[in-house]
Amino acid sequence: MTLIPVPTPTMRAGNPVSGVEWGRLMVEAAQEVFEIMVAAKLTPASADEQHGAGVTAMLGFAGVPSGVFSVRCSWNAAVAIAARMLGASPNDLAPEQVCDAMGEICNMVAGSVKSRLQDAGAGCMMSIPTAVRGVDYEVRCLACDCCYSIIMEFDRQSIVFHLELQS
Amino acid sequence: MEDFELRYDDSRSVGGEYMASIRALIVDDSAVMRKIVERSLRQAGIGLDQVLEAGNGSDALDVLRRQKVDLVLSDINMPVMDGLEFVRQISGVENARGVPVVMITTEGSESHVVEAISCGARGYIRKPFTPDQVKEHVLPLLEPGS
Numbered sequence: 001m002t003l004i005p006v007p008t009p010t011m012r013a014g015n016p017v018s019g020v021e022w023g024r025l026m027v028e029a030a031q032e033v034f035e036i037m038v039a040a041k042l043t044p045a046s047a048d049e050q051h052g053a054g055v056t057a058m059l060g061f062a063g064v065p066s067g068v069f070s071v072r073c074s075w076n077a078a079v080a081i082a083a084r085m086l087g088a089s090p091n092d093l094a095p096e097q098v099c100d101a102m103g104e105i106c107n108m109v110a111g112s113v114k115s116r117l118q119d120a121g122a123g124c125m126m127s128i129p130t131a132v133r134g135v136d137y138e139v140r141c142l143a144c145d146c147c148y149s150i151i152m153e154f155d156r157q158s159i160v161f162h163l164e165l166q167s
Numbered sequence: 168m169e170d171f172e173l174r175y176d177d178s179r180s181v182g183g184e185y186m187a188s189i190r191a192l193i194v195d196d197s198a199v200m201r202k203i204v205e206r207s208l209r210q211a212g213i214g215l216d217q218v219l220e221a222g223n224g225s226d227a228l229d230v231l232r233r234q235k236v237d238l239v240l241s242d243i244n245m246p247v248m249d250g251l252e253f254v255r256q257i258s259g260v261e262n263a264r265g266v267p268v269v270m271i272t273t274e275g276s277e278s279h280v281v282e283a284i285s286c287g288a289r290g291y292i293r294k295p296f297t298p299d300q301v302k303e304h305v306l307p308l309l310e311p312g313s
Contacts, residue, residue, distance in 0.1 A: 032295060033295045085199065085203060086202055086206075087206060104199055107244075107294075108273055110273070111273025111293075112273070112295070114273075114275075115274075118277075
């Protein structure tokens with residue numbers, strides 16, 4: 001799976017989110033969601049070591065800011081996350097439950113980031129999340145021109161939180 | 168609370184007081200989140216006699232037209248009919264008049280809370296949430312005369 005990054009983090013002057021520390025916001029939001037809903041601590045990781053089948057949950061947001069937020073990890077990590085969220089055995093989960101759980105993780109982390117932006121004067125609408133599962137696919141935001149990624153470790157596997165923004 | 172069919176189960180107590188077993192309707196487009204909300208209610212010590220589920224506001228209104236419930240917990244951002252429109256229309260369902268509605272949503276801004284309350288919601292819980300937060304916001308609404 002490949003994300004297409006355009007690493008030009010610049011914002012127009014006067015944009016209420018131009019001075020936002022996106023990386024810090026995403027780390028705080030992701031750690032909060034995982035501690036409360038997954039009962040697990042996320043720690044920073046240096047590299048995305050995902051191989052094989054993966055799942056990407058994503059949602060769009062429109063307003064200030066506008067863009068796409070996504071969460072990506074291996075299928076095994078997604079199953080472990082869903083099992084912990086539901087208090088179920090990984091063997092008892094259907095694939096749609098795993099995708100549903102990843103969609104909710106994406107929704108809650110994005111919502112938490114959004115809540116932290118309120119003081120900066122930002123206001124946007126979030127779409128309903130979507131999850132994609134597969135081995136070799138690309139996700140790209142066609143209208144975005146800057147992006148931020150953080151790589152965290154969950155259960156000794158990497159999980160990537162990716163934000164693409166329109167400037 | 169005069170229309171509610173409260174059944175008391177002596178096996179459950181919270182803070183030394185007996186809890187009623189209630190019939191709850193959980194509205195969320197995510198089946199996983201519906202299960203998590205149900206589990207959080209149980210972990211909060213709220214006795215559940217029956218849990219009904221709906222995936223959007225329109226389906227939830229259909230459920231309420233057929234069955235009486237004691238509590239509704241609803242997401243806001245849902246397809247077909249969102250949670251705010253659902254709460255607005257609840258007053259038109261005879262079975263559901265006076266039933267407390269608590270919004271459970273990722274939208275945490277003050278303006279969203281104000282809008283939800285003005286639409287008729289009685290409580291507001293932001294995702295992610297703990298069972299203690301569910302208890303704090305839901306239990307007072309289940310007390311007789313609340």
